Amino acid sequence: MKTGFDPRMVRQDFPFFSSREQPYHYLDNAATAQMHAAAFEAMHRHDLENRANVMRGNHRLAERATTAYESARQVVARFINAAHASEIVFTGGTTAAINLVAASLGSQWKPGDEVVVSQAEHHSNLLPWQALQARGIVLRVLPLQVDGCLETEALATLIGPRCKLVAVTHASNVTGAVTDVAAVVAAARQVGAWVLLDGAQRVQHGPLDVQALGCDFYAFSGHKCFGPSGIGVLWGQAAWLDRMPPFLRGGGMVGRVEPDQADWAPAPRRFEAGTPPITQAVGLAAVLEALMQWDWDAVHAHEAALQQLLLQGLQALPGLRLLGPVDGTARLPLASFSLAELHPHDLCQVLDGQGVAVRGGHHCAQPLMAHFGVEASVRASLACYNDRSDVDALLAGLVHAREVLA
Ligand code: PLP
Numbered sequence: 001m002k003t004g005f006d007p008r009m010v011r012q013d014f015p016f017f018s019s020r021e022q023p024y025h026y027l028d029n030a031a032t033a034q035m036h037a038a039a040f041e042a043m044h045r046h047d048l049e050n051r052a053n054v055m056r057g058n059h060r061l062a063e064r065a066t067t068a069y070e071s072a073r074q075v076v077a078r079f080i081n082a083a084h085a086s087e088i089v090f091t092g093g094t095t096a097a098i099n100l101v102a103a104s105l106g107s108q109w110k111p112g113d114e115v116v117v118s119q120a121e122h123h124s125n126l127l128p129w130q131a132l133q134a135r136g137i138v139l140r141v142l143p144l145q146v147d148g149c150l151e152t153e154a155l156a157t158l159i160g161p162r163c164k165l166v167a168v169t170h171a172s173n174v175t176g177a178v179t180d181v182a183a184v185v186a187a188a189r190q191v192g193a194w195v196l197l198d199g200a201q202r203v204q205h206g207p208l209d210v211q212a213l214g215c216d217f218y219a220f221s222g223h224k225c226f227g228p229s230g231i232g233v234l235w236g237q238a239a240w241l242d243r244m245p246p247f248l249r250g251g252g253m254v255g256r257v258e259p260d261q262a263d264w265a266p267a268p269r270r271f272e273a274g275t276p277p278i279t280q281a282v283g284l285a286a287v288l289e290a291l292m293q294w295d296w297d298a299v300h301a302h303e304a305a306l307q308q309l310l311l312q313g314l315q316a317l318p319g320l321r322l323l324g325p326v327d328g329t330a331r332l333p334l335a336s337f338s339l340a341e342l343h344p345h346d347l348c349q350v351l352d353g354q355g356v357a358v359r360g361g362h363h364c365a366q367p368l369m370a371h372f373g374v375e376a377s378v379r380a381s382l383a384c385y386n387d388r389s390d391v392d393a394l395l396a397g398l399v400h401a402r403e404v405l406a
Pocket of ligand 1 (some may be wrong): 029030092093094095096120124169171172173198200201221402
């Protein structure tokens, strides 16, 4: 049963806020969100009581650690509505998950086969596919609308019969725009291509349903959804994962090994060579359990109200240029912008002095920044625990920054 969500209370679940002597307005949640108490506690308890390697030992600690690790897989499966826990591969993060798919699938593709990405991708969902060009794989790039949203109407012409996979972001880390996944999946299916969604940004904003999304692969990171860093998830349809060769090779992912050959354990173990991020998996599961208790309609209403305040406040500042859609397109509660001729790094520094943390730079999305004709921008990204005081502090900080820097 849901316990409801009270925006004023939620900060109590995040030790970060009680550990500050001065108020600090953390608006860099798209880079890394603060960690939920459930993750701190679960990881501490696990390392105190059950610390051992997994799937290798017969003593009681090893068995408990293995049970905890496999239970974490089940929690992740529930959070994203995967058909089965065996479809969950633990990785080091979104980047590692996408590299895994690119290297594994790419090794099976032939020269002339194609992969489609968009110009709005984070480098983590671009460079792994670029690397395949060395093997003759053709990279096709979906153009963008003026506001940075994917030009989904161009999909029909861009996705040809040799297209093997379409890899796009579920939501942009620069504009916050949420991708029209149904349009992407429909276009890919026309030619039997698979779809990978980069869910790094979307996952912070509530449980997912990968089956309803209709994609084939979904990747996300623990540190973006109030969990620990050093862990991420690759979800893949079981039938596909079982057909894919491993990416990393080593302990724990084999069937039988002889001096000159080996065969592989079934997925997901085949993709988890070496000691996996056990404690982090336990922490991630604990936070996802907590998130599944929240009233997400209430969270989304809170985030939407804050987002409106943020966008309106920013647009009222003379000389401010907002990047991304402002026409009602579904978007996450974040905003990237430039202010007059002021350099984003200078703005971030002055804002930090005012107790406001935002990100400045190219946000690992240089092709998207080029689309907007800028090198860098400031990004303010809101999470459920932010409130009006954070938005007000940002807006006041920007007014102050302009006075200081002009
Ligand atoms: N994809 C998107 C859209 C992101 O925003 C990020 C991180 O900011 C990543 C991928 C990479 O995530 P990680 O660094 O956790 O692997």
